[in-house]
Amino acid sequence: MVTLALGLMLFLGVHSLRVFAEPWRAATIAAVGEKPWKGVFSLVSLAGFVLIVVGFRLFRESPVVLWPQPPVWTHHVAALLVLVAFVLLAAAYVPGNEIRARLHHPMVLGVQAWALAHLIANNTLADAMLFGAFLAWSVLDLRSARRRDRAAHTVYPPGRRSRTVLTVVIGVLAWAVFAFWLHRVLIGVAPMHTV
Numbered sequence: 001m002v003t004l005a006l007g008l009m010l011f012l013g014v015h016s017l018r019v020f021a022e023p024w025r026a027a028t029i030a031a032v033g034e035k036p037w038k039g040v041f042s043l044v045s046l047a048g049f050v051l052i053v054v055g056f057r058l059f060r061e062s063p064v065v066l067w068p069q070p071p072v073w074t075h076h077v078a079a080l081l082v083l084v085a086f087v088l089l090a091a092a093y094v095p096g097n098e099i100r101a102r103l104h105h106p107m108v109l110g111v112q113a114w115a116l117a118h119l120i121a122n123n124t125l126a127d128a129m130l131f132g133a134f135l136a137w138s139v140l141d142l143r144s145a146r147r148r149d150r151a152a153h154t155v156y157p158p159g160r161r162s163r164t165v166l167t168v169v170i171g172v173l174a175w176a177v178f179a180f181w182l183h184r185v186l187i188g189v190a191p192m193h194t195v
Helices: 002-014 022-032 034-061 072-093 098-103 106-121 125-152 161-187
Strands: none
Touching (some): 002 125, 022 034, 072 098, 072 161, 098 106, 106 125
16 A cells, blocks of 8 residues: 555656646756756656556555445446547547647546546545546646646647547557457456456
């Protein structure tokens, strides 16, 4: 539990600097330079991520069950939400798509969908800690990003239909690979066998 908590504090902590300490972040980047900042940011993020993975696996070995096993329909809802999350993740990276043009911050919205999906379909303390922390972070981060957009009068260029179709295809294919194969390989759980 301590390992998971420390990993979440490190990983989400550095990713929350724009939410809670934007002036300090900007001043630090100006003082040390962008490349050193990105280097330290990446190292702390990687350390946090490794601790999250190790801590979550250790915590799952002796699970603390918080409530009865969720019904099967929750797995259907979770599968759909994770599909949406993958499309939103693709929208963050495929340039010129209409999803990004309309939603502005699709990656953070994808994290929300992913975290909510896992909270709905799971029932242990490890799940509540991991996915609850990411859901809370993503809500705060989205609010902060929208506030920055308003302050900067950010205008997002309109997307093109062809790029949107490409985005959806990439998101669905990535979801299928992860849902039907990679999730079992990396996480040890075959989610589509419970749907």
